[in-house]
Amino acid sequence: MDLAFSKEDEAFRQEVRQFIEESYTPEMRAKHARSKHGYMDKENHVKWQKALAKKGWLAPNWPTEYGGPGFTASQKYIFDVEMGRAGVPHTIPFGPTMVAPVIMKFGTPEQKKRFLPDILETNVLWCQGYSEPGAGSDLASLQTKAENKGDHYLVNGSKIWTSVAQWADWIFCLVRTSKEGKPQEGISFLLIDMKTPGVKVEPLVLLDGTPGPHQEVNQVFFTDVKVPIENRIGEENKGWTYAKYLLEFERGNPYSAGLYRGLNKARKMAKETMVDGGVLADDPEFKARVADLESQIIAMEFTELRIFSALSTGGNVGPESSLLKCRGTEIQQAVSQLAVEVLGHYTIPFVEDGMIETNEPDIGPKNAFTVAPYYFSLRKASIYAGSNEVQRNIMAKAVLGL
Structure with a gap:
């Protein structure tokens, strides 16, 4: 597999970064940074999705005949990576990522005309x-x-x-x-x-x-x-x-860019955490755990490249989506656990209304209160979209032929 990006691809990367810089406003960044589950308030989340829609990027997987951007496989990968690295809010998936492909494949012409344009524009x-x-x-x-x-x-x-x-x-x-x-x-x-x-x-x-x-x-x-x-x-x-x-699309999403961002956040917090007269980031055991997680994320990234490059031929993700779902959610949980351990007792304070402006200072590092809720929320990740135990059965049967 040739992983070198062309000049056109690198130009597209800069275009994505410029769009994020201009459209992901300071208000959105502040709201999202203090969110416990990845959603902003409805007003800002819709505003972000409409910015994507105006650019033509809300539904990167859609065929051009229905309003998709016509990304190449490398552009789609670059788009996902840059969005993940920037930590922008995830598009609410139920319309553009889940039900829309079902309507496209199995819906009547009337259903396609009725529902798809409003999904693409975030009107509903x-x-x-x-x-x-x-x-x-x-x-x-x-x-x-x-x-x-x-x-x-x-x-x-x-x-x-x-x-x-x-x-x-x-x-x-x-x-x-x-x-x-x-x-x-x-x-x-x-x-x-x-x-x-x-x-x-x-x-x-x-x-x-x-x-x-x-x-x-x-x-x-x-x-x-x-x-x-x-x-x-x-x-x-x-x-x-x-x-x-539909579940092929719910499960077949890239994880690696977000995983890198989560691991880097844990690294940054470790540089600010004192232990035994030094910083946690210099602790050999911590370094070993980070290296292990990073190697798992790299393997995940190359698996995504292999699977998603196949989409350029017009195929579906297929049963391999179960593999992405299993490994992606398991590494998500491991990274979130590392972040909790890095913060230690600073994960204990409970903040109910984190997205509401207040004059009260945070307890511990900035926005540390979101780390524990996110960790607990991710316990569901290995259950939703079909539990990981079920996914392993699917892989054994459909991928390995057992």
């Missing part, structure tokens, strides 16, 4: 209705029911752990439309307007003090919600096929 925000109180990693056991009434479905049930549902305009849902045959065979894929009567969003209160400026997850309740038949993607009872296709 989406959330994901998959998990339920009794159906998490065992997603096929979901029980939210949708009765076919001829011109509409009547939906009853609930979805849980629904990120940013408090902001969302639409939700894409897996619902049970039949109990015959295998559980996977009776599931359909619906697009539901969150303003529909009978839809209710309740925040889930976590240890970080949410609801509040750091609210992330919710439970969504459906009580006799009428969903037009034309809001179904594909065929009735074939939703499991579309759900599996």
Whole structure:
């Protein structure tokens, strides 16, 4: 594999850096630096995504026929790396990264015309209705029911752990439309307007003090919600096929740039942490742990290069997305644990409203209060999008042929 970048690629890198410098405002930087989960407030997050949309970069994986930028494989890689290095907010993925590819592949022409432009411009925000109180990693056991009434479905049930549902305009849902045959065979894929009567969003209160400026997850309740038949993607009872296709995009994302940034942050904090008359950054054991993590991130980076370069031929990430998801989340957790250990007792103070301006000084290093919440939040990373145990089974079967 030739990893040398052309002059055109390096010029594109400078273009990305200039865009970040101009569009990622000081207000956004301050908000994001004090976020416990990676989201800013809704106003600034939408403002950031609209800046990306105006540049034509909100959906770098989209085909040009639907408004994608037409990045080459090297440009896509450079774009991801520079965004990760700058630590900009992640695009809320549920619209452009998850449901949009499903609409492109399985939606009707009318659905594509109706939904894709608004997703691309961040005129609407989406959330994901998959998990339920009794159906998490065992997603096929979901029980939210949708009765076919001829011109509409009547939906009853609930979805849980629904990120940013408090902001969302639409939700894409897996619902049970039949109990015959295998559980996977009776599931359909619906697009539901969150303003529909009978839809209710309740925040889930976590240890970080949410609801509040750091609210992330919710439970969504459906009580006799009428969903037009034309809001179904594909065929009735074939939703499991579309759900599996979507999960390739949920899992197949690059991690290495963000991992480098997290490790460098831990290094920087270690230079400010005194231990045994010196700084922690000079401790041999700390250096060894950093070197080990860095070697894992390098291996991750080259794996991403190999997998994502295959996309230039028009293929999907495929089952290899499980590999990225497993290793990426495991290294994420290891890096966040190192950061907690570096800060020590400075991770203990609890700050409820970190994104609200205050005259009170931080306890310990600047913004140290986000380190522990981020560590605890990342415990979920090896569970969401299909637990890592499930991903290993997928790799064993689909990649290794076992």
